[in-house]
Amino acid sequence: MRITEGIIANNILGNLQLGQQQLERLQQQASTGMRINAPGDDPVSTQQVLQLKGVLQDYDQYTRNIITGSAWLGQSDNTMAGMGSVVARAHEIAMTMANGSYSATNRANAAVELKQLRSELIQQGNSQMAGRYIFGGFASDKPPFDATTGAYAGSDDAVKMEVGQGSYVSINYPGSRLLSGGTPPGSSGVDIIGELDKLTTALSTNDVTGIRAALPAMDAAQSQILAARTDVGGRMNRVQNAASNLESLKLSQTAAISDRQDVDILQVISDLTRQQTAFQAALSSAAKTSKLSLLDYL
Amino acid sequence: MSILGILDIGRTALAAQKAAIEVTGQNIANVNTPGYSRQTAVLETAPGGQDQGIGNGVFVASIQRSYDRFLQSQINDKNSASGEQTTEQAALQRMQPLFNDLAAEGLSGSLQKFFSAWQDLSMNPQGEAERQSVLAKAQTLMDNFHQISNSLTTVKQDANQSLGALTNDINNKTKQIAALNIQIMQAEQNNGSANTLRDSRDLLLKDLAGKVGIHSFEQPDGMVTVSLARGPVLVEGNRSATLDLQADAANSGLYGIMLTAPGGAAGSATDVTSIIAESGSGSGELGGTLRVRDNLVNGFAAGLDELASTLAVKVNGLHAAGFALNGTTGVDFFTPPPAPVPPATIAAGFSAGIALNVTTTAGIAAASTDPTLAGNGTGNNVNSLAIADLKNLTLTMSGGKTTLTGFYGSLVGKVGLAVQSSQQNGAQNSAMLKQLNMLRESTSGVSLDEELTGMIRYQKAFQGAAHLITTGQQMMDTVLNMVR
Numbered sequence: 067m068r069i070t071e072g073i074i075a076n077n078i079l080g081n082l083q084l085g086q087q088q089l090e091r092l093q094q095q096a097s098t099g100m101r102i103n104a105p106g107d108d109p110v111s112t113q114q115v116l117q118l119k120g121v122l123q124d125y126d127q128y129t130r131n132i133i134t135g136s137a138w139l140g141q142s143d144n145t146m147a148g149m150g151s152v153v154a155r156a157h158e159i160a161m162t163m164a165n166g167s168y169s170a171t172n173r174a175n176a177a178v179e180l181k182q183l184r185s186e187l188i189q190q191g192n193s194q195m196a197g198r199y200i201f202g203g204f205a206s207d208k209p210p211f212d213a214t215t216g217a218y219a220g221s222d223d224a225v226k227m228e229v230g231q232g233s234y235v236s237i238n239y240p241g242s243r244l245l246s247g248g249t250p251p252g253s254s255g256v257d258i259i260g261e262l263d264k265l266t267t268a269l270s271t272n273d274v275t276g277i278r279a280a281l282p283a284m285d286a287a288q289s290q291i292l293a294a295r296t297d298v299g300g301r302m303n304r305v306q307n308a309a310s311n312l313e314s315l316k317l318s319q320t321a322a323i324s325d326r327q328d329v330d331i332l333q334v335i336s337d338l339t340r341q342q343t344a345f346q347a348a349l350s351s352a353a354k355t356s357k358l359s360l361l362d363y364l
Numbered sequence: 365m366s367i368l369g370i371l372d373i374g375r376t377a378l379a380a381q382k383a384a385i386e387v388t389g390q391n392i393a394n395v396n397t398p399g400y401s402r403q404t405a406v407l408e409t410a411p412g413g414q415d416q417g418i419g420n421g422v423f424v425a426s427i428q429r430s431y432d433r434f435l436q437s438q439i440n441d442k443n444s445a446s447g448e449q450t451t452e453q454a455a456l457q458r459m460q461p462l463f464n465d466l467a468a469e470g471l472s473g474s475l476q477k478f479f480s481a482w483q484d485l486s487m488n489p490q491g492e493a494e495r496q497s498v499l500a501k502a503q504t505l506m507d508n509f510h511q512i513s514n515s516l517t518t519v520k521q522d523a524n525q526s527l528g529a530l531t532n533d534i535n536n537k538t539k540q541i542a543a544l545n546i547q548i549m550q551a552e553q554n555n556g557s558a559n560t561l562r563d564s565r566d567l568l569l570k571d572l573a574g575k576v577g578i579h580s581f582e583q584p585d586g587m588v589t590v591s592l593a594r595g596p597v598l599v600e601g602n603r604s605a606t607l608d609l610q611a612d613a614a615n616s617g618l619y620g621i622m623l624t625a626p627g628g629a630a631g632s633a634t635d636v637t638s639i640i641a642e643s644g645s646g647s648g649e650l651g652g653t654l655r656v657r658d659n660l661v662n663g664f665a666a667g668l669d670e671l672a673s674t675l676a677v678k679v680n681g682l683h684a685a686g687f688a689l690n691g692t693t694g695v696d697f698f699t700p701p702p703a704p705v706p707p708a709t710i711a712a713g714f715s716a717g718i719a720l721n722v723t724t725t726a727g728i729a730a731a732s733t734d735p736t737l738a739g740n741g742t743g744n745n746v747n748s749l750a751i752a753d754l755k756n757l758t759l760t761m762s763g764g765k766t767t768l769t770g771f772y773g774s775l776v777g778k779v780g781l782a783v784q785s786s787q788q789n790g791a792q793n794s795a796m797l798k799q800l801n802m803l804r805e806s807t808s809g810v811s812l813d814e815e816l817t818g819m820i821r822y823q824k825a826f827q828g829a830a831h832l833i834t835t836g837q838q839m840m841d842t843v844l845n846m847v848r
Contacts, residue, residue: 205741
């Protein structure tokens with residue numbers, strides 16, 4: 067083949083440009099730390115990375131949900147503990163006052179304490195979390211229990227949160243089930259407020275038979291609240307498990323993204339060094355060959 | 365042979381070597397001229413001579429142009445392919461950043477955040493901050509849709525606008541080729557050399573091939589006939605065709621390309637848009653521009669419209685079934701209401717016009733039942749959960765069953781693939797072109813070393829011829845002195 071100055075010059079130009087391009091690409095990878103900087107670099111991995119990132123963001127969202135939900139469940143559990151001691155005290159009073167040795171005055175005094183306990187219970191039933199009534203079901207914007215009658219005005223619905231794709235945990239316990247024994251009151255459990263009212267009436271009218279009759283109801287009330295606490299506690303466990311699962315899922319997801327997107331920095335640095343050497347060699351050979359000409363010898 | 369014959373031979377040698385040095389000089393002068401083909405003085409023995417037929421000196425038979433016609437037509441073809449590919453690649457490079465969700469958050473990020481906001485709302489359905497966040501995230505999503513959609517339209521409009529400059533350029537080049545045709549024919553009819561004119565014409569043909577896919581062949585009289593790669597004639601003899609632009613109502617008012625045949629009457633133009641656009645992979649810058657305008661951008665825009673439309677259908681459906689804080693129901697979340705059944709009927713440009721229909725925080729329907737009714741309340745989060753769950757819902761879309769985010773991911777993948785294959789084509793084209801140009805340079809290029817060697821040779825020959833004349837003169841003197 068006939069070689070002309072033009073061919074040599076074009077070759078030098080082409081090769082130097084190629085070297086520059088490769089240097090630029092490696093430098094971009096080294097400075098961004100990423101193997102893929104635009105969809106065109108690797109369309110398939112780009113799509114995978116976007117999908118994995120989407121899943122990772124879902125996990126973050128579920129974790130956020132769990133933080134709020136746990137606070138709700140925790141608040142419910144604490145309040146229920148308080149309710150438990152209120153009902154236990156009522157039970158204790160009923161036990162004591164059922165004894166025939168107490169006078170009508172004693173029982174009237176006990177009735178006063180019982181009224182206090184009743185309003186304490188209603189107050190606890192109306193407890194709030196960040197301005198929302200936790201025992202009101204969907205009607206969390208107004209107090210679920212009437213302060214005087216104790217009637218339940220909330221809804222019986224479960225407020226659900228998503229803790230994983232398609233997996234829901236309800237974060238509330240409807241007040242109707244907890245304190246009123248269902249809607250209408252007493253239909254599916256013990257109407258604790260109603261029973262307290264009955265006991266109060268029995269105490270103030272010094273009706274020993276009535277007081278004795280209230281004892282099994284007080285027992286049932288205690289176990290109703292205990293059952294509710296067990297339910298809430300179980301859900302708290304489930305939510306905590308979900309949270310720790312999410313943490314490990316997030317780790318593996320992040321690793322998967324990194325596998326696809328990040329550069330092997332050692333590889334890039336060594337490639338970069340090699341490419342620089344090659345480029346320098348190309349430059350110096352270009353400078354040397356272009357000096358060779360017959361003109362210098364004429 | 366007479367002594368005068370010797371002087372004659374010397375004279376022809378002096379003239380021939382001088383001409384050869386002139387050609388060498390021309391070559392050296394044009395060592396860097398694009399499209400220049402190396403010339404060689406072809407020396408031949410002058411026939412005749414009285415004794416023993418030794419000949420009558422030397423003469424320049426022709427000035428030959430080193431040139432490979434087939435190589436030239438290959439270069440033209442590759443130039444067409446390269447012109448088309450570079451145009452497409454430039455457009456893709458402008459579009460890729462719109463879909464580069466690796467570098468910035470982009471549409472996939474704002475889609476994700478939109479659904480996250482609904483999740484947050486489900487955790488606190490009456491919260492003003494959560495409701496505000498749903499509106500803000502939805503607005504960002506709208507902005508993203510609008511921005512991408514409008515940028516795609518800009519790429520399309522720019523392609524359309526650049527057609528004007530391109531057709532002007534092509535008209536100019538075909539006119540020049542036609543003018544050169546006649547000059548070359550006239551020069552060669554008189555046995556003259558039209559080497560430099562041919563170089564100019566080849567260069568013009570090469571440039572023209574970069575602009576639009578062409579076929580060209582040379583007629584016996586030296587004129588070239590140029591036609592579009594598929595069909596109509598552009599240059600015939602000394603006449604050239606004219607390309608004009610005309611708004612095409614069938615293609616939403618974008619330009620169609622009209623061709624008036626060489627020598628054709630005004631008003632006889634025919635539409636050649638599809639002929640140019642469909643001439644395979646070698647349709648030049650003009651074909652590339654048409655493909656960007658009519659295929660490439662539309663493909664991506666249609667995907668974006670489908671995404672926006674499907675999102676609106678699904679979210680509107682759920683939102684209209686839900687209840688706002690004040691008990692209002694049946695209200696769409698996005699406007700305008702999209703056609704009911706995607707993907708069958710998606711309005712083009714839907715993603716540019718989509719906006720929020722709900723503008724007040726109280727208007728967001730997070731509840732599944734009327735919160736103002738007794739026994740209900742604003743704590744109802746059923747509808748907000750349902751909308752949040754749309755994110756992972758598998759829908760039937762044009763690319764098969766996929767989620768909304770998955771659909772967008774595959775759209776990004778599509779853009780990426782287009783960029784990647786365009787880059788690979790570009791690398792291949794430029795490698796091929798480089799190889800072909802090297803071959804051309806090898807045949808037609810000027811080598812300084814070669815020319816210098818030739819110059820020494822011709823110079824020595826010139827000196828020899830001068831000596832011959834001196835010798836002849838001395839011989840003449842000797843003969844004349846014999847007489848004295």
